[in-house]
Amino acid sequence: MRVEAVELRVVELPLRFPFETSFGREEVKRAVLVCAQAEGLEGWGEAPVMAAPLYNEETVETAWHVLRDFLVPAVLGAPVAHPREVRERLRFVRRHHMAKAGLEAAVWDLFAQRAGRSLRDLLGGVRERVEVGVSLGIEPTVPELVRRVEAFVRRGYRRVKVKIRPGWDVDVVREIRHQFPDLPLQVDANSAYALEDAPVFETLDEFGLLLIEQPLGEDDLVDHAKLQARLRTAVCLDESIVHPHDARKAIELGSCRVVNIKPARLGGLAAALDTHDVCASHGIPVWCGGMLETGIGRLANLALASLPNFRLPGDLSASDRYFEEDLIEPPVVLEPDGTVRVPAEAGIAPRVRRDRVDRVTVRREWIRA
Ligand code: OSB
Ligand code: MG
Numbered sequence: 001m002r003v004e005a006v007e008l009r010v011v012e013l014p015l016r017f018p019f020e021t022s023f024g025r026e027e028v029k030r031a032v033l034v035c036a037q038a039e040g041l042e043g044w045g046e047a048p049v050m051a052a053p054l055y056n057e058e059t060v061e062t063a064w065h066v067l068r069d070f071l072v073p074a075v076l077g078a079p080v081a082h083p084r085e086v087r088e089r090l091r092f093v094r095r096h097h098m099a100k101a102g103l104e105a106a107v108w109d110l111f112a113q114r115a116g117r118s119l120r121d122l123l124g125g126v127r128e129r130v131e132v133g134v135s136l137g138i139e140p141t142v143p144e145l146v147r148r149v150e151a152f153v154r155r156g157y158r159r160v161k162v163k164i165r166p167g168w169d170v171d172v173v174r175e176i177r178h179q180f181p182d183l184p185l186q187v188d189a190n191s192a193y194a195l196e197d198a199p200v201f202e203t204l205d206e207f208g209l210l211l212i213e214q215p216l217g218e219d220d221l222v223d224h225a226k227l228q229a230r231l232r233t234a235v236c237l238d239e240s241i242v243h244p245h246d247a248r249k250a251i252e253l254g255s256c257r258v259v260n261i262k263p264a265r266l267g268g269l270a271a272a273l274d275t276h277d278v279c280a281s282h283g284i285p286v287w288c289g290g291m292l293e294t295g296i297g298r299l300a301n302l303a304l305a306s307l308p309n310f311r312l313p314g315d316l317s318a319s320d321r322y323f324e325e326d327l328i329e330p331p332v333v334l335e336p337d338g339t340v341r342v343p344a345e346a347g348i349a350p351r352v353r354r355d356r357v358d359r360v361t362v363r364r365e366w367i368r369a
Pocket of ligand 2: 188239289
């Protein structure tokens with residue numbers, strides 16, 4: 001297959017609920033969408049970048065620049081026998097993983113459609129439904145967060161993750177635990193602490209959390225290992241794992257006992273598959289994280305999360321947790337048993353609602369060979 005043309009777009013969708021983490025607050029979901037054309041088909045991918053370089057170093061502007069000027073030209077017109085080759089072809093560009101993931105996903109979608117197979121099958125997924133949870137941001141007060149937890153538990157979410165940061169941690173978890181003694185609960189610090197804060201985590205260790213996500217610096221596998229050695233609760237790495245070999249090193253060092261896999265952070269689905277396999281070979285469970293993706297990115301993440309070593313519920317909530325109106329039809333819905341159905345249809349594009357994409361597009365450009 002040869003990709004004949006690519007359309008890049010920046011989209012902006014209002015989030016139903018502002019999302020606050022230790023690094024900042026988002027009220028609008030932005031992304032760079034990639035639509036690749038080949039053989040009369042369209043493939044869609046999402047680079048779920050934010051406006052500011054707070055989660056990782058990328059932004060909407062860097063993704064746009066790197067896609068338009070480097071990544072897309074490297075793929076246009078070149079023969080691609082399998083979507084895994086896209087990663088090799090893009091390797092000459094250092095980092096810029098979210099930008100790469102958006103383009104690679106569009107090519108996976110093209111291949112799925114051409115083969116008449118689901119992305120799940122192409123990736124080697126085995127489940128028809130995946131267990132999902134909900135990730136809740138920092139709220140102005142603890143009672144407000146407790147009300148949000150309650151609302152999502154009532155809707156059927158069976159696992160809740162709450163964001164923590166210094167000053168919004170132990171009291172928050174204690175109160176949620178008090179109200180929901182049996183709720184599968186986990187926390188995410190997005191790198192907001194240092195090893196000197198270990199006593200905070202030793203206190204959190206008493207609340208039977210599923211895991212503690214990315215407590216320390218993204219570049220600090222060594223201190224994560226020291227922290228993990230002091231805790232019964234599993235440390236889970238998100239920001240620190242940007243390459244499959246990071247997972248191997250983190251596991252060897254004892255920096256974590258669980259890994260969060262996000263194709264966007266790792267540079268695409270191929271890197272996510274390799275990370276899944278590295279973790280599986282070491283007996284380390286993984287789960288699928290999210291970046292508040294639109295349905296376009298979410299459908300690909302759902303397909304990935306159907307692989308066997310995804311053994312914990314994903315941050316893969318239903319469309320209505322994020323948006324009044326998602327970019328796909330039908331939207332992602334939560335089943336009564338707290339799962340989400342993994343799409344069995346061939347590719348993502350048939351579900352993309354172009355009219356809605358057009359309405360939220362703030363910038364677009366065609367790139368041709
Ligand atoms: O750290 O997992 C994170 C959203 C944006 C940036 C980073 C993170 C998140 C989430 C949201 O936790 C997960 C979701 O998409 O529901
Ligand atoms: Mg995280």
